[in-house]
Amino acid sequence: MAVVGPTGSGKSDLAVALALQLDGEVVNADAMQFYRGMDIGTAKITPAERRGVPHHLLDTLDVTEEASVSDFQREARAAIADIHGRGKRAILVGGSGLYVRAALDVLEFPGTDPDIRRRLEAQLADAGLAPLRTRLEAADPVSAARLGDARRVVRALEVFELTGRPFSSFMPAREYFQPAVQIGLEVDRQLLKDRLARRVHGMVANGLQDEVQRLDAAGLREGKTAARALGYSQFLKVLDGEWDADQATEDTIVATRKFARRQLTWFRADPRITWLDWQDPDLVAKSVGLCR
Template sequence: MSFASSEPHQPVVAVVGPTGSGKSDLGVNLALALNGEVVNADALQFYRGMDIGTAKITVEERKGVPHHLLDTMDVTQEASVADFQNECRAAIHDIHSRGKRAILVGGSGLYVRAALDVLEFPGTDPVLRRQLEEECETKGLAPLRARLEEVDPVSAARLGDARRVIRALEVHGLTGRPFSSFMPQREYFQPALQIGLNVDREQLRERLGLRVHRMVDAGLQQEVERLDAVGLRSGKTASRALGYAQFLKVLDGGMTADAAAEETIVATRQFARRQLTWFRADPRITWLDWQDPELVAKAANAVNAASAPTT
């Protein structure tokens, strides 16, 4: 049975929620029901070779549904939300131009917002960035924070680590505007519907623990070793990924595999809590029970309701 809509101006569908909640499976099944194609919005699944540790959907699990923005980067490259915004919107436009339905799937909150919302990204200046980094190295963070408090007190109150403080000062130096003025409003760039997976938190905790152990059994340490040989440590984004950072310590002899697995479980559970906090703050999300046997049909019905022409 197909739930596909004939409405020409179809909303973008986004499947969101915490890691381990079943977003990838729902995305595929929705695509099959709605004549759709999936666009990845998980920042770590851009990376070629980072398969086990990111729970990347396999070719078999995709069930023939085209997936966009998977395996587009080497681990040495740094992910950019601004680049993703351009690439994602181009993919959505291409999918819709062919009469298909674009289904965005991922739990990277800022990336989802970049795809869906009116959101402007200021540029970068490597020279200015390096000057600020050198100042931080020689004088410490306090003078930079004091300067940020003068030009952008909102950001100064929100940002704690050196990297973000430096970025806020870089943006102010480039644009003359406070970094906080670039923060997104909850305004869709084009029609959109977000479907969130509502989880039982205790069940999710258990699932995430089991999932990490399955990753280890499937060869996570060997995957990290292979990626280390092609530059994983030099990648600012990839090297910090959950599981990968921990198992690099195993390769260095500073941690046992069991300890790395336990540290990964703790960090993954913390990450899932942050994701829930992020998505719960968005009142536009339609929440559905992650274990509802009618989940796909209910999600498809919600999409078709949102696609129906207004009278």
């Protein structure tokens, strides 16, 4: 089963409560919580908050390493199989939509070719994005219309050269890899906006800037994934003297709210998710009922 929804909606707490009720273990599907040391800014569940429930796929990467959906798929499915093999219930939890689908759905990942990637990145550096986008429009118009940033355009062209198939042909169908139940947390959007602002202020008060400074010394800027995390990219600008802490805090709040809206849009598109009120006093009981 999986617990999904926007950041700040209480997914981690519900997953722990379900694990206690169902003799389960939790599998993390939040991409930024893979990173060791990224604790405050990702609202990573603490050992005390886990209440003795085993958690898998937390703290698996250094900040210099790049998160990989295909690696996660393999690791998450292995963790789920291990949990089920011991007669327990696996509870996937997270707001990274593609990672959730990678664990739950029939989803094929094309390979990579470093030589093709380097050549395309060199062309991007020399001539800009426009020629690559024109090439992608001819090879894969579906991806060209959907992908905006240079990194994804390069990836789509790499896949086309490597496999002869459009990148869009690898997009998942809504077909479970094995039977699953998805519970989504339905939020009051204004209350969530207020909660996210309070949460960011709390992160700052609890030492987010110091955490970013420690991770900067450990190579945070070298990481293609970790350096883009909400809060971390903003407070790197504080360390560089570009912003003050108040500006970084407000920008993090705005970015986090936008991210929550994108998460809701992603998960709302999946008709298989059963939505429950995040503030329902019977939330745990109703969730357990869906899993029996």
